[in-house]
Amino acid sequence: xxxxxxxxxxxxxxxxxxxxxxxxxxxxxxxxxxxxxxxxxxxxxxxxxxxxxxxxxxxxxxxxxxxxxxxxxxxxxxxxxxxxxxxxxxxxxxxxxxxxxxxxxxxxxxxxxxxxxxxxxxxxxxxxxxxxxxxxxxxxxxxxxxxxxxxxxxxxxxxxxxxxxxxxxxxxxxxxxxxxxxxxxxxxxxxxxxxxxxxxxxxxxxxxxxxxxxxxxxxxxxxxxxxxxxxxxxxxxxxxxxxxxxxxxxxxxxxxxxxxxxxxxxxxxxxxxxxxxxxxxxxxxxxxxxxxxxxxxxxxxxxxxxxxxxxxxxxxxxxxxxxxxxxxxxxxxxxxxxxxxxxxxxxxxxxxxxxxxxxxxxxxxxxxxxxxxxxxxxxxxxxxxxxxxxxxxxxxxxxxxxxxxxxxxxxxxxxxxxxxxxxxxxxxxxxxxxxxxxxxxxxxxxxxxxxxxxxxxxxxxxxxxxxxxxxxxxxxxxxxxxxxxxxxxxxxxxxxxxxxxxxxxxx
Amino acid sequence: xxxxxxxxxxxxxxxxxxxxxxxxxxxxxxxxxxxxxxxxxxxxxxxxxxxxxxxxxxxxxxxxxxxxxxxxxxxxxxxxxxxxxxxxxxxxxxxxxxxxx
Numbered sequence: 357x358x359x360x361x362x363x364x365x366x367x368x369x370x371x372x373x374x375x376x377x378x379x380x381x382x383x384x385x386x387x388x389x390x391x392x393x394x395x396x397x398x399x400x401x402x403x404x405x406x407x408x409x410x411x412x413x414x415x416x417x418x419x420x421x422x423x424x425x426x427x428x429x430x431x432x433x434x435x436x437x438x439x440x441x442x443x444x445x446x447x448x449x450x451x452x453x454x455x456x457x458x459x460x461x462x463x464x465x466x467x468x469x470x471x472x473x474x475x476x477x478x479x480x481x482x483x484x485x486x487x488x489x490x491x492x493x494x495x496x497x498x499x500x501x502x503x504x505x506x507x508x509x510x511x512x513x514x515x516x517x518x519x520x521x522x523x524x525x526x527x528x529x530x531x532x533x534x535x536x537x538x539x540x541x542x543x544x545x546x547x548x549x550x551x552x553x554x555x556x557x558x559x560x561x562x563x564x565x566x567x568x569x570x571x572x573x574x575x576x577x578x579x580x581x582x583x584x585x586x587x588x589x590x591x592x593x594x595x596x597x598x599x600x601x602x603x604x605x606x607x608x609x610x611x612x613x614x615x616x617x618x619x620x621x622x623x624x625x626x627x628x629x630x631x632x633x634x635x636x637x638x639x640x641x642x643x644x645x646x647x648x649x650x651x652x653x654x655x656x657x658x659x660x661x662x663x664x665x666x667x668x669x670x671x672x673x674x675x676x677x678x679x680x681x682x683x684x685x686x687x688x689x690x691x692x693x694x695x696x697x698x699x700x701x702x703x704x705x706x707x708x709x710x711x712x713x714x715x716x717x718x719x720x721x722x723x724x725x726x727x728x729x730x731x732x733x734x735x736x737x738x739x740x741x742x743x744x745x746x747x748x749x750x751x752x753x754x755x756x757x758x759x760x761x762x763x764x765x766x767x768x769x770x771x772x773x774x775x776x777x778x779x780x781x782x783x784x785x786x787x788x789x790x791x792x793x794x795x796x797x798x799x800x801x802x803x804x805x806x807x808x809x810x811x812x813x814x815x816x817x818x819x820x821x822x823x824x825x826x827x828x829x830x831x832x833x834x835x836x837x838x839x840x841x842x843x844x845x846x847x848x849x850x851x852x853x854x855x856x857x858x859x860x861x862x863x
Numbered sequence: 864x865x866x867x868x869x870x871x872x873x874x875x876x877x878x879x880x881x882x883x884x885x886x887x888x889x890x891x892x893x894x895x896x897x898x899x900x901x902x903x904x905x906x907x908x909x910x911x912x913x914x915x916x917x918x919x920x921x922x923x924x925x926x927x928x929x930x931x932x933x934x935x936x937x938x939x940x941x942x943x944x945x946x947x948x949x950x951x952x953x954x955x956x957x958x959x960x961x962x963x964x
Contacts, residue, residue: 380931390957395933399940411928439879441960492957629921
C-alpha cells in the first residue's frame with residue numbers, strides 16, 4: 357500500500373437501564389409516541405435538578421471490566437456546551453476531566469490488541485427528523501445513558517476497524533450492559549481516518565459520524581482510503597472535517613458543519629456531586645461479567661476450529677451452553693433454557709482469581725462435538741434464531757455426546773436426535789428416549805451382533821462373497837457389512853459388525 | 864482583560880443569539896468587568912490547592928433505577944414549544960423547529 361492508514365474509533369453504547377441517566381423516566385421508548393417519555397429534566401425546564409441513576413454507574417463499571425479497563429474510583433460530570441434543537445439544555449452532561457473508565461484494551465479474533473484510551477458516561481440527545489423546510493424533535497431519547505468508548509489510533513485496516521467494532525459489540529452484549537440492537541442505534545460508531553506515507557507524520561483526518569453497522573464501518577474506511585489517497589496523490593491536503601456515510605451510494609460526503617462548533621466550553625457540572633466508588637462496589641459489579649469471546653478463544657483454542665468458533669461467538673447463549681457441557685464440576689441449574697439464565701453463566705471473575713482450568717479430554721471431545729452440531733446442524737437450519745431461544749440442557753447434550761462416543765448413535769443418528777431437542781413435541785426428552793423413538797440406536801451388543809453375523813455367514817446367498825474374501829478380495833467385506841446392516845434393519849454399528857465379521861472369517 | 868468584538872460575536876454565534884450593536888457593546892463591557900473582578904483571584908497562590916468543583920462536599924448522590932410517573936410530561940412540554948406538528952396532518956406530538964442541517 358502506498359499510504360498507511362491510521363484509524364481511531366469512538367463508540368456510543370446505550371445502556372439498558374430502566375430509566376434515563378438523570379430522570380426517573382422510562383428509558384425504553386420503542387413503539388411509544390414521540391415525546392411521551394419526558395420530564396422537565398429532559399426538556400430542561402429552568403430549575404430542574406438532574407439525579408444520577410445508580411444502575412448506569414453499575415453498568416459502566418461492568419462495561420469497563422469487559423474492555424479490560426481500570427475503573428477510576430473518583431469520577432464526575434462536566435457540561436459540554438453546544439446549541440442544537442436536539443439538546444434542550446444547551447449543554448450535554450458528560451465526563452470530560454474525570455471519566456469513570458480508564459485505559460484498557462479489546463482483543464481482536466486474530467489476537468491484535470486495540471487499546472482503549474478511556475470511556476465516559478454521558479446522556480444521549482433527542483432525535484431530529486429533517487424535512488424540506490423544518491425539522492421535528494422527539495425528546496424520548498434525550499437523557500438515555502450512554503458510555504462513549506474512545507480507542508487509541510491503533511487500527512490500520514478496514515478489516516480491523518470492522519473486527520474492533522464487532523468485538524466491542526460482543527463484549528458489551530456479553531457483559532449485559534446494552535441490548536446491542538444496532539438497527540435501532542444502540543451502538544453507534546464514529547470513525548477517524550487519516551493517511552500518511554510510510555515513515556511520515558499522520559495526515560489530517562476525516563471523521564465519519566454515526567455508523568451503525570460493522571459492514572458500513574468497513575466500507576466507509578475503504579471509501580475514505582480511496583478518497584484521501586487521490587487527494588494526497590495530487591499533492592493536496594485532506595480537509596479536516598466531519599463526513600456522513602450514505603449506505604446506498606457507498607460514499608462519504610462532507611457535512612460542512614460550522615467550523616465554530618468545536619468550542620464546547622467544558623465546565624464542571626455543579627448539579628451532580630462527584631462519584632466516589634469503593635473497591636467492594638467495583639468488585640461486586642465485575643463479578644457479574646461472564647466469560648467474554650476473548651476468554652472463550654483462549655479456553656477453546658485447539659478444541660474448536662477458529663472459523664467455527666467465530667460463528668458461534670455471535671450467540672452468547674450457545675457459548676454458555678458449550679461451557680456447561682464442558683464443565684463437569686458445574687453445579688448450576690441444568691434445566692432446559694438454563695443457558696440463558698444468568699445463574700448458570702460462567703463468570704469471568706472466577707477465571708481471574710483461580711488458575712485457568714485445563715479442560716479434560718472428555719470435556720474437549722464434548723465441546724468439539726456440540727460445537728460442531730450447533731454450527732453444522734443448527735445454524736444451517738432455517739429459523740435457527742428462534743431455536744436459539746430455547747437451548748437443550750447440558751444434561752441432554754452430555755448424554756447425546758456420550759452415546760455418540762459409545763457408538764450407540766451413528767453420526768447421522770446423532771444429528772437426528774440433536775435436531776429433536778428443538779422439536780416442541782420432543783424437546784423435553786432425554787437423548788436416549790429420543791433415539792429410541794426415532795429408532796436410531798445402534799446395536800453394539802456383541803452377542804446380538806454375533807448372532808446376526810452368523811445368520812449372514814450361513815446365508816447361501818453370501819457363500820460366494822465369503823469365498824472371494826478368503827481368496828484375498830478385501831473389498832468384499834463392504835458387501836458383507838452391508839448384509840449385516842440389512843439384517844439388523846440398519847441398527848448395527850457398522851464398525852463393530854466389521855470387526856466381528858473379520859474375526860469369524862479368519863477362524 | 865479586554866474582550867474583543869470578535870469574541871462577543873463568537874460567543875453569540877455559539878449560543879445562537881442575535882444581538883444588536885448596542886447589546887454587543889454593553890455585553891462587551893459587562894463581560895470585561897466580570898472577568899476583571901474574577902481575575903483578582905489569580906493574585907492568590909493556589910499551589911497545591913485542590914480545585915473546588917462544588918461547595919457542598921457531597922458525593923454519590925444517586926437514585927435507584929425506578930420509573931416514576933411524570934406530572935409534567937408531554938403536555939407540559941408542548942405548552943412550552945412555539946410550534947409542534949406532525950407530518951401529513953397527523954398530530955404526532957413532535958416539536959417543530961426551523962430546518963437545521
